[in-house]
Amino acid sequence: MPELPEVETIRRDLKTSLFSREICRVRVYHDDLILGGISRRAFQMKVRGRQIGKTERRAKFLLFPLYSEANLNAPPERLMRVQLRMTGQFALQKTRPNTEDFQHPGVEFLLDDGNTLYYDDIRRLGGFDLLSLEAWCQLETQLGPEPLSSAFSVKVFAEILAPLRAPIKNTLLNQRRVAGVGNIYASEALYKAGIDPHRPAGTLDEGEIRRLRDAIRFILSAALNKSGTTIRNYRALNGHSGSFQNDLQVYGRAGGMCRRCSGTVEQTTQAGRSSFFCPNCQH
DNA sequence: CTTGTACCCTGACCGC
DNA sequence: TGCGGTCAGGGTACAA
Incomplete structure (x- = not known):
């Protein structure tokens, strides 16, 4: 679905509210939303209890740095990467959205401030994976320049x-x-x-x-x-x-x-x- | 290396 | 009303 402007809009909306929040509980409604050959259980284990750093975007990917210790200046333990593909969408609120456009629960992250980050995806082409910094850096080199950056000369x-x-x-x-x-x-x-x-x-x-x-x-x-x-x-x-x-x-x-x-x-x-x-x- | 094609999945829409 | 075909902001695996 979304291209750079849409993903960047979502990043900006999420950034402040997610920064330094702890993920208390993770609920996964469909195994096929967890990508990269990792099991639902392993995903939950590696996300639960982590603190979220500064939300980033590269190409059409959203990146959430996850920290296992309360030092958001050190390198993160790993990155949680999201691709929304055609129909992925987020909501951040206390209760599940009940709108017509949000009827396909995918993944939920209960946060320590009482909000929940809801991921909904009609077609389930999108999903989440977990990457070490090294793995991400390797993938990142495969991507072309960011068109809004000065690198795109x-x-x-x-x-x-x-x-x-x-x-x-x-x-x-x-x-x-x-x-x-x-x-x-x-x-x-x-x-x-x-x-x-x-x-x-x-x-x-x-x-x-x-x-x-x-x-x-x-x-x-x-x-x-x-x-x-x-x-x-x-x-x-x-x-x-x-x-x-x-x-x-x-x-x-x-x-x-x-x-x-x-x-x-x-x-x-x-x-x-x-x-x-x-x-x-x-x- | 580069380039094309099939595929993942659901829902909306169109013509019959 | 129902059914089949087509198409939809994407990325990846695989073939040529």
Whole structure:
């Protein structure tokens, strides 16, 4: 479900309330939500009694550092990593949310302040795993740069794209190339930059690379400022919706009028996912 | 190495 | 009303 702006919105909402809280009890409703080949029991044993550090995000992953001793400045014992995939969502409150969008209990963490962190996931494609710092550092090197960080320079982006023959849309979806961009924002960024999603990544010239980099940063920032895009399932913390769906220019608008040239927005399939673009504006 | 495809799962929607 | 097919903000394993 969520891409970088949605996951970052959730991180910001959780960060303050979770910091230094102790996890008193863990309830797991489905074994398939615990990833990485670890059992439900082992997961509970390694999470219960731990204190939560500063909630982080990398790509579309949320990371909760867990401490077994009360020294939140030392390195954590391990990291609890969450991927929400298509339909994962969180709530943090005293009682289970009873809303229509929150009817699929997944995992619950009872905290020492009386709140419970509820994870709900309709399709159960998301889940939790536990990683040592070393294991995470190893995985982390496989991810592309964070597009909103200063590391995502035109030069770095150009070096990433240069050898690639895959379509630029596929490349933007590949987390090894650029982290955190998903299907909605890939289409939106390519539209803003005026680049055809079918173009082989390595054929973009320097001006196009710069335009695309700037467009990615612009779109992700704008979406973050509006707490993300809520089309069907995505909810920020405690059921709140994002509002960037009102600003989408091409995603989900197949057959509609291009707002730049009055041509028609078209839809095609790339990497098994829908791409939306204006053939008249994007080359 | 790179690139494509199948798959995990439920629910909403469409046409018959 | 019911049924089957299709599709949905993702990531991973595996094949070519």
